[in-house]
Amino acid sequence: xxxxxxxxxxxxxxxxxxxxxxxxxxxxxxxxxxxxxxxxxxxxxxxxxxxxxxxxxxxxxxxxxxxxxxxxxxxxxxxxxxxxxxxxxxxxxxxxxxxxxxxxxxxxxxxxxxxxxxxxxxxxxxxxxxxxxxxxxxxxxxxxxxxxxxxxxxxxxxx
Ligand code: FES
Numbered sequence: 001x002x003x004x005x006x007x008x009x010x011x012x013x014x015x016x017x018x019x020x021x022x023x024x025x026x027x028x029x030x031x032x033x034x035x036x037x038x039x040x041x042x043x044x045x046x047x048x049x050x051x052x053x054x055x056x057x058x059x060x061x062x063x064x065x066x067x068x069x070x071x072x073x074x075x076x077x078x079x080x081x082x083x084x085x086x087x088x089x090x091x092x093x094x095x096x097x098x099x100x101x102x103x104x105x106x107x108x109x110x111x112x113x114x115x116x117x118x119x120x121x122x123x124x125x126x127x128x129x130x131x132x133x134x135x136x137x138x139x140x141x142x143x144x145x146x147x148x149x150x151x152x153x154x155x156x157x158x159x
Pocket of ligand 1: 047
């Protein structure tokens, strides 16, 4: 298989992953017993989402949920986030925020701050780098994650 074909196939696969998560967001909904929560706002479009986390006494993220509305990329990214950080330590979850925002804003894959964490499902977001105006859509939920982990209830913007 030549490189171009492989890249096209990967791009199509990632597009399908984004569409699947946007149409059927995983872990969509409020967590009434959340220990941490934050709202993420993209001032460019006004879209918002709220992220809910349940962190246990061992500082492990045991459950993640979100609600809100936004474009397909923001919803898919939030959905992928919930699957990625569930069962991670607070430290590793916050490292995911750094890694994802670096990956989306740098030309290369960015330094992985979470060598132990499987971020392979997030490869679907890499194509967003080709559309700089959509990077804020993809990072919205991750900014909310970072804010939620820092405080028990806060607001985050992509600016
Ligand atoms: Fe608003 Fe994407 S257009 S978050």
